Amino acid sequence: MNAHRPTDNPLSVAASSQALDEGRDLAAFLAAQDAATVVAARWLVRRQDGLGPEEQAELDAWLAADPVHGEALQDLEGTWGRMDEIPPDRVDSLKAALARPSVSPRTSAVCHANKPTGFLGIGRFVPQLATAALVLAVLGGGWMGWQEWQAQPVYQQHLATNRGMQQQFTLPDGSTILLDTATRADVVLYRNRRTVRLDEGQAHFSVSPDSRRPFHVHAGTTEVTVVGTRFTVRRTPSGVLDHGVGVAVEEGRVRVAQAHAAVRGEEGDVLVLGAGESATVDAAGRVALADRSVDMTEAWRLGRVSFAGATLAQAVAEFERYGDTRVVIDDPVVARLRVHGSFELRRLDAFLKALPEVLPVRLRRSGGKVEIIRAG
Numbered sequence: 001m002n003a004h005r006p007t008d009n010p011l012s013v014a015a016s017s018q019a020l021d022e023g024r025d026l027a028a029f030l031a032a033q034d035a036a037t038v039v040a041a042r043w044l045v046r047r048q049d050g051l052g053p054e055e056q057a058e059l060d061a062w063l064a065a066d067p068v069h070g071e072a073l074q075d076l077e078g079t080w081g082r083m084d085e086i087p088p089d090r091v092d093s094l095k096a097a098l099a100r101p102s103v104s105p106r107t108s109a110v111c112h113a114n115k116p117t118g119f120l121g122i123g124r125f126v127p128q129l130a131t132a133a134l135v136l137a138v139l140g141g142g143w144m145g146w147q148e149w150q151a152q153p154v155y156q157q158h159l160a161t162n163r164g165m166q167q168q169f170t171l172p173d174g175s176t177i178l179l180d181t182a183t184r185a186d187v188v189l190y191r192n193r194r195t196v197r198l199d200e201g202q203a204h205f206s207v208s209p210d211s212r213r214p215f216h217v218h219a220g221t222t223e224v225t226v227v228g229t230r231f232t233v234r235r236t237p238s239g240v241l242d243h244g245v246g247v248a249v250e251e252g253r254v255r256v257a258q259a260h261a262a263v264r265g266e267e268g269d270v271l272v273l274g275a276g277e278s279a280t281v282d283a284a285g286r287v288a289l290a291d292r293s294v295d296m297t298e299a300w301r302l303g304r305v306s307f308a309g310a311t312l313a314q315a316v317a318e319f320e321r322y323g324d325t326r327v328v329i330d331d332p333v334v335a336r337l338r339v340h341g342s343f344e345l346r347r348l349d350a351f352l353k354a355l356p357e358v359l360p361v362r363l364r365r366s367g368g369k370v371e372i373i374r375a376g
Contacts, residue, residue, distance in 0.1 A: 036068050036069055036072045043073060044073060047059075158184075158185075166180055178206075180201055180202035180300055183201025185198045200237070204230070207226055222247075225257070227252075229253065230250040230251040244282050256279045257287065271288075304342055322345050327370050
């Protein structure tokens with residue numbers, strides 16, 4: 001399918017900022033690397049532009065100071081060609097990030113120990129530092145080491161509510177998650193992203209804006225991506241959205257996509273939703289704007305449920321999510337009848353009492369159960 005707004009990606013503005021912060025993260029990672037290798041990488045970069053007499057003398061002095069220095073430089077020279085392994089856009093973003101005047105204490109100490117000013121002084125060398133960082137990143141597992149460091153969670157928590165219960169949780173970044181009844185979710189925060197896996201149930205998210213750490217909600221094979229907004233995600237085996245995923249946006253914009261489309265950057269099976277819009281993802285993975293029968297607004301947060309053309313079977317299943325209804329519908333014709341209206345979730349009795357007044361049905365009570373059958 002075609003995207004609802006294919007060019008309107010809520011992450012486009014944030015992408016650049018995220019890349020810059022990844023560059024700062026890389027700089028922090030490099031600060032913990034071997035000092036001789038760091039300095040050797042800087043000399044290697046400078047040699048690509050050519051050294052003047054004074055700079056060549058400085059390099060010779062550095063090499064003569066310790067045999068380890070020459071070994072480090074030689075190792076780097078043998079891996080210079082591996083720079084091609086890094087995508088050009090990432091190279092540019094890292095250079096931009098590292099061009100900022102930010103130096104770790106250890107790196108600064110290395111610079112000044114070799115020469116307080118001039119080539120190894122950070123003021124003149126910042127542009128070359130970026131490329132040197134990239135050289136180090138592809139050395140001997142260094143790139144993998146940085147990726148592993150980035151992949152380490154800084155916070156993780158399992159969240160759950162029992163049947164009939166609702167509970168709000170606040171994350172370290174200030175975001176809040178309100179879990180509906182019988183909901184299970186796992187939260188993991190990383191240095192460069194925030195993720196929630198919604199295993200089952202329904203949750204409302206109020207996400208604190210953080211352009212360097214997009215917020216991803218995974219519901220089955222569906223991925224919802226935002227930077228900062230308020231929205232609801234639902235994944236339930238029964239009720240008004242049985243065996244599917246629903247997303248409703250209260251504020252801001254969110255991107256709804258199948259996981260494969262999100263990874264590959266495909267346009268198909270992708271929707272960008274604005275405030276007041278909703279989408280559903282069926283069991284086959286088809287993403288579409290929600291029809292009127294699917295209500296994922298704030299009603300449930302107010303202790304109510306709204307039906308706009310849901311089947312009677314779906315309506316009863318929705319009440320069943322919050323407690324044992326002991327309601328039985330054996331007649332498929334009755335089960336397919338359409339229901340409209342707003343009801344209190346904890347007043348099943350009021351819902352049942354209203355049914356014979358609006359639908360051609362009657363109630364038959366027996367053995368502690370309530371059967372809904374055809375009238376007449």
